[in-house]
Amino acid sequence: MRSIIVFYIVTIIISTFIGFLLVYFSGLTAHPKKRGEKKEVDLSTYTVEDSLEKSIFEEVKTILGPSQRSLELTKKISQVFKKELEEKINYTKEELSKKYETIVEEKTRNEEIAWKKYKEILSDKKETEAVIRSVAEGLVVLDAKGNVIMINPAAERLLGISSKEKVGKPLLEGIKEEQLISLVRGTEENKEIELISPNEETKKILRASSAVIEDENGKPIGMVSVLSDITKQKELDRLKSNFVSNVTHELRTPLVAMEKSISLLLTQDIPEPQQREFLAITQRNLKRLTLLINDLLDLSKLEAGKMQITRQPSSIVNIINEAILGLETWAKTKSLTINKIIEDDLPQINVDPNRILQVLNNLIGNAIKFTPSGGSITVEAHFIRENNEVEVSIQDTGIGISKEDLPKIFDKFFQVGERAYTDIGGTGIGLSIAKEIIQLHKGRIWAESEKGKGAKFIFCLPLE
Amino acid sequence: MEKASIKILIADDEVDFRNLLKFWLESKGYSILDASNGQEAIEITRRDNPDMIFMDLRMPVMDGIEAIKEIRKFNQEVPIIVISAYVEDPKVKEVLEYGISGEFYKGDDFQKSLVLLESVLKTHKRLKK
Numbered sequence: 001m002r003s004i005i006v007f008y009i010v011t012i013i014i015s016t017f018i019g020f021l022l023v024y025f026s027g028l029t030a031h032p033k034k035r036g037e038k039k040e041v042d043l044s045t046y047t048v049e050d051s052l053e054k055s056i057f058e059e060v061k062t063i064l065g066p067s068q069r070s071l072e073l074t075k076k077i078s079q080v081f082k083k084e085l086e087e088k089i090n091y092t093k094e095e096l097s098k099k100y101e102t103i104v105e106e107k108t109r110n111e112e113i114a115w116k117k118y119k120e121i122l123s124d125k126k127e128t129e130a131v132i133r134s135v136a137e138g139l140v141v142l143d144a145k146g147n148v149i150m151i152n153p154a155a156e157r158l159l160g161i162s163s164k165e166k167v168g169k170p171l172l173e174g175i176k177e178e179q180l181i182s183l184v185r186g187t188e189e190n191k192e193i194e195l196i197s198p199n200e201e202t203k204k205i206l207r208a209s210s211a212v213i214e215d216e217n218g219k220p221i222g223m224v225s226v227l228s229d230i231t232k233q234k235e236l237d238r239l240k241s242n243f244v245s246n247v248t249h250e251l252r253t254p255l256v257a258m259e260k261s262i263s264l265l266l267t268q269d270i271p272e273p274q275q276r277e278f279l280a281i282t283q284r285n286l287k288r289l290t291l292l293i294n295d296l297l298d299l300s301k302l303e304a305g306k307m308q309i310t311r312q313p314s315s316i317v318n319i320i321n322e323a324i325l326g327l328e329t330w331a332k333t334k335s336l337t338i339n340k341i342i343e344d345d346l347p348q349i350n351v352d353p354n355r356i357l358q359v360l361n362n363l364i365g366n367a368i369k370f371t372p373s374g375g376s377i378t379v380e381a382h383f384i385r386e387n388n389e390v391e392v393s394i395q396d397t398g399i400g401i402s403k404e405d406l407p408k409i410f411d412k413f414f415q416v417g418e419r420a421y422t423d424i425g426g427t428g429i430g431l432s433i434a435k436e437i438i439q440l441h442k443g444r445i446w447a448e449s450e451k452g453k454g455a456k457f458i459f460c461l462p463l464e
Numbered sequence: 465m466e467k468a469s470i471k472i473l474i475a476d477d478e479v480d481f482r483n484l485l486k487f488w489l490e491s492k493g494y495s496i497l498d499a500s501n502g503q504e505a506i507e508i509t510r511r512d513n514p515d516m517i518f519m520d521l522r523m524p525v526m527d528g529i530e531a532i533k534e535i536r537k538f539n540q541e542v543p544i545i546v547i548s549a550y551v552e553d554p555k556v557k558e559v560l561e562y563g564i565s566g567e568f569y570k571g572d573d574f575q576k577s578l579v580l581l582e583s584v585l586k587t588h589k590r591l592k593k
Contacts, residue, residue, distance in 0.1 A: 249549060256570050257480040264484065264574075268491060281480045333479045372525065373500060399524065 005096065012088050020077050021059070053078045138206075138227030141213075144220060146170050158206055158227050205231045239413035239428070246415065246427050250292050254285035284330060291361065298358075298433045302412075309352035309440045316381055316390055316461075317342055319353055323360035324379065327368060334373045338364070341380040349390055349463050351441055356461070359434040359445075363394045363457045366430065370455070371398035388463050389443070395456040401449040409447060410435045434459075467493035470585070471512060474498050475505035475528065476520035476547060481570065485518065488574045489581070502526030506534050509542065516585060518568065518577070520547040521555045529558050536562045543584045545577075 057074040064070040132139055138155030142148055148171055151163040210225040261278040264270065270278070301307045324338055331338055360379075367377045375397035382391050401409060408414045415428040438445040438459050449455035472489060476482040477500045486496045497512055499505040501523045509517065517535075521528035532544060543565040548556055551569055565584045568577050 252549070252571065253478060253481075257478070257484065260481065260484045260574065264488065274487065278484075281484070285480060370524075 140225045143222045243413045254288045257285045313348045314353040337376045339378040355437045362430045367396035371396045389460045391460045393458040397454045400451045402451040471514040473514040473517045477523045502531030505531045517544045
């Protein structure tokens with residue numbers, strides 16, 4: 001653009017100059033004599049004002065010689081030329097500045113549009129990034145070579161790696177040995193990855209669902225994987241399958257005892273006291289079976305969130321006595337003593353007596369189960385004036401609960417390690433039901449224990 | 465050998481089952497010792513030297529598997545019949561190498577335990593001779 005303008009100006013200058021020369025030469029041939037007089041000029045006093053005048057003068061001089069006339073002519077030519085030039089320049093300048101303005105305007109407009117679009121894209125990008133960042137599932141994007149393009153914070157956490165270190169590198173490069181991806185199962189699209197760690201607590205099982213990213217021609221250009229932590233789900237699966245086998249065992253044990261007693265009663269000649277004993281065995285196991293079935297029914301209510309309580313003014317002492325009465329024969333078979341420490345004049349509480357009885361059956365039943373022969377169980381009840389609540393505790397001299405297991409005992413299906421493998425059995429739902437019942441009464445339940453030192457279960461119920 | 469002088473140890477933490485089996489075998493003339501866990505079973509075996517053991521595998525304090533391992537350290541002779549809670553209980557496999565004379569499934573008729581016991585005792589006696 002600029003070079004064209006310069007060329008344009010130069011062409012104007014040269015053509016104007018030539019034009020003037022031509023005019024001058026035509027004048028020369030018309031009046032040669034009149035203007036031919038030669039006059040000496042003192043050229044030492046002559047000063048050319050600028051290079052333009054100088055070059056015109058040089059030209060004029062070759063034709064007219066170094067005379068005053070030449071000088072004047074030079075001046076004239078120069079003035080006319082300059083004037084003309086100035087006009088042309090001004091005009092060009094104006095034109096140029098107009099053009100420039102239009103260009104600038106257009107450019108500004110384009111820039112504004114571009115900026116607006118850029119901002120839109122930027123905010124879109126930020127939005128997308130925010131979405132990716134806040135997705136709870138881990139997201140990993142790999143290019144066709146398997147190098148990491150992007151890892152979101154959830155994936156960083158799940159894999160225990162940092163995005164900064166990984167971008168541009170293969171995903172598995174440099175993953176610490178303790179996090180070694182040891183097990184990869186499933187199809188290409190759906191993998192289960194087990195992140196092994198020496199610490200059982202931090203061991204993770206991840207499910208990776210992957211999809212190939214293709215460009216518009218269907219050529220694979222990378223892969224996007226969604227990682228979800230399925231450790232808890234797996235644990236729940238395990239607990240549920242344990243639960244099923246425990247329930248089977250829990251159903252069979254009393255059935256075997258009942259079947260055996262009845263068949264002995266029917267087929268053998270049994271002395272009277274033994275007959276009574278066998279009937280007692282049958283009755284006890286029937287009760288055990290009933291409690292189990294009630295628990296199972298409650299479990300389905302619990303899962304559906306449909307467990308309800310019907311409150312009525314009740315005496316906690318009566319409920320405790322009823323629970324102990326029902327479980328006494330069972331305790332006797334293991335030579336366990338049940339002690340009561342119950343405060344006089346306990347106030348009435350507004351609770352569902354059947355549900356509280358269920359909780360007590362559960363807690364005292366557990367105490368009987370987990371206390372070896374000859375031990376003792378102590379049931380206490382107090383009124384806690386400052387909280388306006390009644391506190392009931394059941395303490396045993398049993399095998400106790402380890403520190404690791406203590407926080408989990410109220411979890412559904414959870415069973416303390418060893419117990420699941422013994423005939424003590426249990427389904428692992430009793431305590432979770434007890435907890436639900438107490439919470440429905442707006443009360444609290446917790447346990448205190450040490451392995452080998454017995455266990456104490458405590459619950460508090462507000463008076464209202 | 466007089467039946468009454470034959471001592472049989474029943475180790476099972478399920479009191480009702482243990483008492484019923486005890487009653488049944490006593491009614492057939494045997495003398496019964498009982499234990500409610502592996503630890504007790506070891507002590508009684510050491511002290512009373514039973515002629516045969518019925519051992520439940522799942523027990524608290526010490527399970528039957530551990531108890532069998534311990535007993536075999538000082539007594540390779542005594543026949544042991546394992547009591548299993550399930551048909552084809554996978555736990556039974558774990559004790560096979562310690563010399564097991566038979567398996568009695570809890571759901572089976574008591575008559576079966578008697579048949580098993582007598583055949584084991586007979587074989588054992590013959591072996592002893």
